[in-house]
Amino acid sequence: MATPAEQVQDPVGGVGCSRKRKEDARFIQGKGNYTDDLKLPGQVFGAFVRSPIAHGRVVSINKEPALAHPGVFAVLTAEDLKPLNLHWMPTLAGDTQMVLADGKVCFQQQEVAFVIAEDRYVAADAVELVEVEYEELPVITDARQAMSADAPVIREDLEGKTEGAHGERVHHNHIFRWDVGDAAATDKVFASAPLTVSEDISYQRVHPCPLETCGCVSDFDKIKGELTVYLTSQAPHVVRTVVSMLSGIPESKVHVIAPDIGGGFGNKVGVYPGYVCAIVGSIVLGRPVKWIETRVENLAATAFARDYHMRGELAADEEGRVQALRVHVLADHGAFDACADPSKFPAGLFSIVTGSYDIPTAFARVDGVYSNKAPGGVAYRCSFRVTEASYLIERMMDVLAQKLGIDPAEIRSRNFIRAEQFPYTSCLGWEYDSGDYHTAMQQALEAVDYEGLRKEQAEKRAKGDLMGIGVAFFTEIVGAGPTKNCDILGIGMVDSCEIRVHPTGSAIARLGTKSQGQGHETTYAQIIATELGIPSDDIQIEEGDTATAPYGLGTYGSRSTPVGGAAAARAARKVKDKARKIAAAMMEVSPADLEWDVDRFVVKSLPDQSRTIKEIALAAYQHLPEGLEQGLEAVEYYDPPNFTYPFGAYICVVDIDRFTGEVKIRRFYALDDCGTRINPMIIEGQVHGGLTESLGIALGQELAFDEDGNILSASFMDYFMPTAVETPHWETDFTVTPSPHHPIGAKGVGESPNVGGVSAISNAVIDAFAHQGVTHMQMPHTAYAVWKQINALGLNK
Amino acid sequence: MKVKLEKKHAIDAPPAAAWSVLRDLNVLAECMPGASITGQTGDNEYTGKVSVKVGPVQSVFGGTIQVTGIDESNYTMKLDAKGKDQSGTSNASMQLTASVQAGEGGGCELVGNSEIKVMGKMANFGGRMIDGVADQLISQFLANFSDRVLAAGEGEAAAEAAQRVAEQPKELNALALLWGMIIGFLRRLFGSKESS
Secondary structure, three states: OOOHHHHHOOOOOOOOOOOOOOOOOHHOOOOEEHHHHHHOOOOEEEEEEEOOOOOEEEEEEEEEHHOOOOOOEEEEEEHHHHHHHHOOEOOOOOOOEEOOOOOOOOOOEEEHHHHEEEOOHHHHHHHHEEEEEEEEEEOOOOOHHHHOOOOOOHHHHOOOOEOOOOOOOOOEEEEEEEEEOOOOHHHHHHHHHEEEEEEEEEEEEOOOOOOOOOEEEEEEEEEOOEEEEEOOOOOOOHHHHHHHHHHHHOHHHEEOOEEEEOOOOOOOOOHHHHHHHHHHHHHHHHOOOEEEEEEEHHHHOOOEEEEEEEEEEEEOOOOOOEEEEEEEEEEOOOOOOOOOOOOOOOOHHHHHHHHHHHHOOEEEEEEEEOOOOOEEEEEEOOOOOOOHHHHHHHHHHHHHHHHHHHHHHHHHHHEEHHHHHHHOOOOOOOOOOOOOOHHHHHHHHHHHHHHHHHHHHHHHHHHOOOOEEEEEEEEOOOOOOOOOOOOOEEOOOOOEEEEEEEOOOOEEEOOOOOOOOOOHHHHHHHHHHHHOOHHHEEEEEEEEEEEOOOOOOOOOOOHHHHHHHHHHHHHHHHHHHHHHHHHHHHHHHHHHEEEEEEOEEEOEEEEEEEHHHHHHHHHOOOOOOOOOOOEEEEEEEEEOOOOOOOOOEEEEEEOOOOOOOOOOEEEEEEEEEEOOOOOOHHHHHHHHHHHHHHHHHHHHHOOEEOOOOEEEEEEEEEEEEOOOOOOOOOOEEEEEOOOOOOOOOOOOOOOHHHHHHHHHHHHHHHHHHHHHHHOOOOOOHHHHHHHHHHHHHHOOO | EEEEEEEEEEOOHHHHHHHHHHHHHHHHHOOOOOOEEEEEEEOEEEEEEEEEEOOOOOEEEEEEEEEEEEEEOOOOEEEEEEEEEEEEEEEEEEEEEEEEOHHHHOOOOEEEEEEEEEEHHHHHHOHHHHHHHHHHHHHHHHHHHHHHHHHHOOOOHHHHHHHHHHHHOOOOOOOHHHHHHHHHHHEEEHHHHHHO
C-alpha cells in the first residue's frame, strides 16, 4: 500500500512514484519478444537425446538411423565435439561439465547427443531414432551417502585429484570444504554454555521454474566471422566472455543478445550444453540453430536450487541470549558443480547465517558433494545461499524459544542487533550497513495483533484444533558485489550504466543488468528522472544487447538496484555535472552559483534566472564556449563499497485440518525494509511474487528422486506450482532505513519475500505442533507429510 | 523405481497341467497382455516385446528374456527379462520366480514373486501409477494363465476357458485397467478403515 507521501505528485515521475510499468503494455498484449519468438531465415532446430538412467557407461551410440531420417542435418556426440575441445566446458563454479556424455552419464536426463533437424517436430522424432547402449552403474541420490567409503565414483575425470577449485577434496565425491568463523572459540563456548540446542534441518532440492524455459538461437556469419547468439540469459555479458573463451572467437566478434525474458530466478545465469551445441551446430552448418527446452528438460536438467542438509546448534544462556552458533552443511551440487556464486565463495554468502542477531561467536562448515542428480545449486531468487542460511537461523531461533518456553517473537527481540550498533560487523565478517530491527518487529506484531493471535491459539489448542503462528525475521546480503571480494571468472562484479541525453531533451540509458520481469525499464527511468529532471516517460532503458550496453555482470542476487541502480544514479550525476557547466555558460555565471531545482539549474538569489535540462540538452549540441565539449552523456562503472542489507519481519498464521493434514494460510503479513523505495507498486508486486514462490516451496515443491536416480517430479503433474487458487491475500507493509553507502539509499527487494516467506510459513506449520513437543518437520509440508505428523501424534482420533 | 509383487492364484487343475503351461515361454508370454516372444537366441534365451501404457506414457519395450533356472521336480522357474522402449527413453527389467504348488482338492496354486525395475520416462511420469498398473498387469496375467491351464483340460469348464482364451484381448485394455485400478484403490481405502 502506498502512503500518501508516496502518492505525492512528482512532475518528472521519479523516485517514490507508484508508476505503472512501461513494459507491461507489450507484455499484456502478447507483444513481448522472447527467444522462441525469433524466426531467422534458414533457421533449424536442435534437440537432445538424453539419458534414461542416472549413472552408467555409454557403451555405444548409433546415430545412423537418425541421420537417415528425412529432414535431419546432423547428430552431434561428444566424439564430434572432442576435436574442438568442446565436449567438456568450464562451469561458473570452477568445475568442468560434460557438454555431451563423454563415455558415461552421471544423471538422468543428461545430454547424450544433439540432433539438428529442419524443425522441432522432425528433431523430436529423430531423437527417438538415436540408439544408445548403456551399462548401468550404482547410483547415489542422497548427499548423506555420497561420502561413504564404498560410494561409487561419480566423477572419474577427477579420480585421484585431492585438490579441487576450492581446496582439498577428502573423498572422491567431495567437491570442497568451506570453513568460516572460529571453530575453537565456538567449541569452547558450547562446552561451557548453560544451554544448547541442535536440530537437523534440510532445505529440499527445488527448481526456480521460470515460466519461460531456457533456450537460444545461434547464428554464425561465416563471411564476417561473427557469432550472434540470442539467448535467455540473466547475464549476457558473462556469457559473451565465456563463449569467446570457449570458442576462440574474439570477444569483439561475439554478439550476445538477451531479448525479453519470462522469469529467470537464477535458472538463467549459467551456461548450458544446449547453448554450446547450438553454437557449434550453427558454425558447422552455417545456418541459425534454435534450441528451446521443454518443461520436462527444464525441471530435470537445468539448474536446480538448495539441496542443503544442515545441522544447526545454538548455545545460549537461560534468558535465551545466544552465545554461539555452530553449523555444518552437506551441500548436494549434483553431478557437476555448476552453481553460480562469486568465484571465491563456493557456498555463496552462507556466512550471513548469524542472521539478524548479535551472536558473538560462530563457526560454519560447508561440505559440497557430488551426486547422480542434475548439476547446479543456483541462487533461486536469492543472493547466493542466503535463503538456506536464513531458513536455518530462523528455525533454530524457534527451536531455542521452544526449549526455554519463551515466545518466538520475544526471543528474536532479545537477540536482535540494536539500531545503535549499525554499521555492525558480524562475527563471521560481514559489515551490515543499516537497520532498525526492533522497530520493524514491533510494527509487525502490532499490525497482526500478535497477542490476540496467541490467545486465540491457546483457546484452539484447548479444543484440539491445530493453529500455527510463524514468526520470521530476516536480513539479506545483496548487491554483489565489491570487487575486493567478488568476481566471476576473474571479472569483478561491478555494473554499469551509460546515459545519452538527446538534443530535444529525452534520453536513453543502457545498463549491464538484464530484467527478467522485474520492471527495470520503469524503475531505472525513475532513478534517472529524479537525478536529471527528465520525465521518466522520456527515458528509454535498454539492456541485454552486448553490442550496445556497457559491460555488466547481470541481474541475480538482488544486484540490479544496489549495483545497476547506483550506476544509473551516478552516471546521471556525471551528466548533471556537465549540464551545470553548460547552464553556467548559457547564463554567464559561475557553476558554483547554480542550484538544482527538480528539472533546472537556478541562479542562487536570482530565481527567475534558470535553464531547464531540456534547454541545456539543446545547447549541448550547439556552439559552446571554449573548454566545453559538445554532447551530454556519461558512463559509470560502479564498484559498490559494500553489500546492502535489506531486512523484514514476516508473520504467517495457518490453520491445519487435523484429519487431512491440509495447511491453509489464513493470514500473511510481510513488512519489508529495502531502504529508499523507488516504485512502491513494483516493490509490492515483487513481494507478492516472492511470497507465492515461498508458499510453493514451503508447502509442496520438491525435486524428488527414487533410489535409482529417477526424477519423480519432472512435470507440473508432480511438481507443485502455486496458482491463484492456492494463493492467499498477501498483506504488505514497510519501514524505510536507507543504505548509507548507496547513492540513493536503496537496498533491493526482489528476493526478500522468497527468503523470509519460506521461514515464516514453515515456522507456522511447525508452531501448530509445538505444544506437542515437535521441534522440527522437514519441508515440503504437504498435506500427506503433515497428516503423517498428526497421525503419529494421534491428533486425528 | 522398483515394484515388488507377490501373488498367489488357485487353479482348479492338477499341478502338472499348470507346469506344462508355465514352462513353455511362448505360451506363457501370450498370457501377458500386450506381450509376445519374437525369437529364440539360445537354449534359454529369447527376445520379446511388450507394450504398456502407464499414465501418459505409452511404450513398446523390446528386450531379452533369459530363463535362469528350471526345477522340474519342484515345478519352479526363474527368469530375468530386460528391455528398453523403442524411443530409448525408458528401461525396464523384471526378475521373476514362479512355481506351481499343490493346492486343495487336487488343484494347484501358482505362486509368483517378481521385482520390476523401471528407469527413465516411464518412472518420471508414471511413478505414482506404476504400482497399480503392475498389480493389474499381473492379475490379468494370472487370469489368462489360469484359463490356458483349464482350457487344456476337459468338460464344460475347459470349453468356457478356451472361449475366454480366444477372446483375450491382444493388447492391454486401458479402460479395463483403469477400472481395475479404481476398484483396487477403493478396496484399499475401505480395507484400511475397517482395520483401524
